[in-house]
Amino acid sequence: MMKRLHIMMLLASVLVPAVTMAGKDFHGKFHYGVEWGVSNTFASWTHCTFQTTEGYVVENRDVEYSALMNANVLGFVSMDISKWVWLSAYSGYTGLKKGEHVIPLTLRGSFALNRTGTANPGAVFIEGGCGFRKGARVSAIARAGYTYRVILSSFMALDLTAGAHLTFSHPDVYDKYSERKVPPEALGVSSSLNTGVFLSMALVF
Amino acid sequence: MCLPTYAAGSGPDVEVGVISSPRSAGAGVSFAPRGNSRSVLRLYADVLDMIGGKHKSPGVKADYHLMFSHSPIQVNDDTHLVLSIGPGVAMGYVSDTDFDHGFAAGVSCMASAALRFSRVPLTVSMDFSVTAGFRATQKSQFDQTLTLYKNGLRRCWIPELTIAYRF
Numbered sequence: 001m002m003k004r005l006h007i008m009m010l011l012a013s014v015l016v017p018a019v020t021m022a023g024k025d026f027h028g029k030f031h032y033g034v035e036w037g038v039s040n041t042f043a044s045w046t047h048c049t050f051q052t053t054e055g056y057v058v059e060n061r062d063v064e065y066s067a068l069m070n071a072n073v074l075g076f077v078s079m080d081i082s083k084w085v086w087l088s089a090y091s092g093y094t095g096l097k098k099g100e101h102v103i104p105l106t107l108r109g110s111f112a113l114n115r116t117g118t119a120n121p122g123a124v125f126i127e128g129g130c131g132f133r134k135g136a137r138v139s140a141i142a143r144a145g146y147t148y149r150v151i152l153s154s155f156m157a158l159d160l161t162a163g164a165h166l167t168f169s170h171p172d173v174y175d176k177y178s179e180r181k182v183p184p185e186a187l188g189v190s191s192s193l194n195t196g197v198f199l200s201m202a203l204v205f
Numbered sequence: 206m207c208l209p210t211y212a213a214g215s216g217p218d219v220e221v222g223v224i225s226s227p228r229s230a231g232a233g234v235s236f237a238p239r240g241n242s243r244s245v246l247r248l249y250a251d252v253l254d255m256i257g258g259k260h261k262s263p264g265v266k267a268d269y270h271l272m273f274s275h276s277p278i279q280v281n282d283d284t285h286l287v288l289s290i291g292p293g294v295a296m297g298y299v300s301d302t303d304f305d306h307g308f309a310a311g312v313s314c315m316a317s318a319a320l321r322f323s324r325v326p327l328t329v330s331m332d333f334s335v336t337a338g339f340r341a342t343q344k345s346q347f348d349q350t351l352t353l354y355k356n357g358l359r360r361c362w363i364p365e366l367t368i369a370y371r372f
Contacts, residue, residue: 036225071256073227093256152322152329153284158368201225201368203329 028080035074035090037200039165041066041097044195048173049188057188058175070095072200074104084112094131096139096167097194102131104141123147125161131169135184139169143198159202167194220328222369228253229266229365242291245270245315251299253356253363264306266297268334270315283323290316295336301356303342309354311338326371335361 044064051057074092081087088108095101106129113122124146131139145163152158170190173182220235224247231249251264270293277285296310319330336357343349 071252073256150325150327152325152327153320154281156284156320156322156329158327158329203366 030077030079031204032077033075033159033202033204035072035076035092035159035161035200035202037072037161037198038069039072039095039196039198040069041165041167041194041196044097044192046171046192048171048190050173050175050182050190051186051188052175053178066098068098070097070101072198076108076202078108078110078204084114086110090127090129096131096141096169097171097192100133100136100139100169100171100192102133102139102141102169104131105129106141106143108143110147121149123149125163131167136172137170139167142166145198149204155205157204159204161200161202162198164197165195168192169194219372220369221372222328222330222367224249224365224367226363226365227256228360228363230263233367233369235272235369241273241275243272243274243289245272245291245293251297253300253360260300260304262306264297264299266295266299266309268295268313268315268336269293270313270334272315272317274317277321280320285321285323287319287321288317289319290314295334295338295357299340299354299356301340301352301354302359305342305344307340307342309336309338309340309357311336311354311357313337313357321371328367328369328371330367330369332365332367333361333363334365 042065046064047061049057049059072094074090076088076090078086078088090106090108091104093101094104106127108125108127110123110125113124125144127143129141131141143163143165145161147159147161150158169192171192173187173190175182218236222233224231224233229249230252231247233245233247235243235245246269248267251266254260255263270291272289272291274287274289277287280286293313293315295313298306299309300306313334313336315332315334317330317332319328321328336354338354338357339351340354341351
């Protein structure tokens with residue numbers, strides 16, 4: 001019950017200030033918002049080593065192809081550096097690949113495609129940061145793409161974003177002989193280089 | 206779904222939108238203003254508990270609501286707020302608190318707060334819907350159950366965000 005109450009309060013804290021700011025110019029220096037969407041990591045190059053319960057050392061290198069869709073739900077704050085450059089800090093919950101959901105912390109630099117900046121729709125961006133997951137090493141996240149901004153009102157805009165992502169993560173490893181997750185003390189290397197595409201939309205206040 | 210009130214014949218007849226939420230992802234259409242009511246038909250994937258990884262595959266759900274709203278509240282020069290509520294029906298092939306999918310059907314009610322913009326023909330709405338119904342599952346020929354569709358009631362607090370284009 002308290003969790004639900006907290007979420008409702010969080011929603012209210014996002015939306016109420018936005019509505020009460022109505023009438024001000026949207027092109028302020030600071031903005032905030034929520035972004036959500038889907039991503040597909042279509043290729044992963046994995047490398048792992050571990051020791052089996054019988055004492056053998058197993059090394060595995062593999063390329064995985066997947067059509068699995070992951071979801072992203074992120075909150076962000078952004079600051080306009082100039083009329084055509086702005087920086088945004090993102091965090092929330094995102095899926096990197098099958099079985100790997102992380103809490104990302106990333107910084108995005110957006111560059112408007114014309115000199116009037118955020119008044120016009122198109123911008124390209126690059127983004128980098130890290131992802132945190134319980135019981136795993138920190139993952140690296142890099143993204144790049146294009147954002148189309150629709151200014152809905154003087155206090156609100158809609159961003160439509162498409163791009164590609166490249167992540168370096170440390171997935172859980174399963175022993176295919178015992179069909180169990182390899183415990184940390186038996187795990188040597190576990191790394192995965194993942195690439196894919198994503199689509200998202202965002203409400204910006 | 207966005208549900209602004211229009212005088213008959215004066216407003217747009219059709220709105221088409223995308224629904225996104227931790228519980229649903231899909232599309233909706235609202236149409237045929239008649240007096241102060243508006244029909245809303247939605248078809249969406251039931252993705253409840255998929256983000257957390259509890260469920261691996263989505264269900265599918267459809268609902269229809271007849272929404273009633275008051276006159277729009279002017280927020281600023283280019284934005285109006287429309288609050289609406291209405292009864293409806295819902296059905297689908299969905300999972301519940303267990304892991305199995307099953308056919309569910311019931312009566313429904315939806316409340317909506319929509320921001321309608323005049324700069325662009327878009328409406329952004331936050332909706333809450335509750336479904337009271339039953340769900341039938343069949344694990345085998347001799348293992349069939351009919352239970353209350355618990356998630357329709359327990360998860361109604363999760364908002365659904367709709368971004369709709371007004372034609």
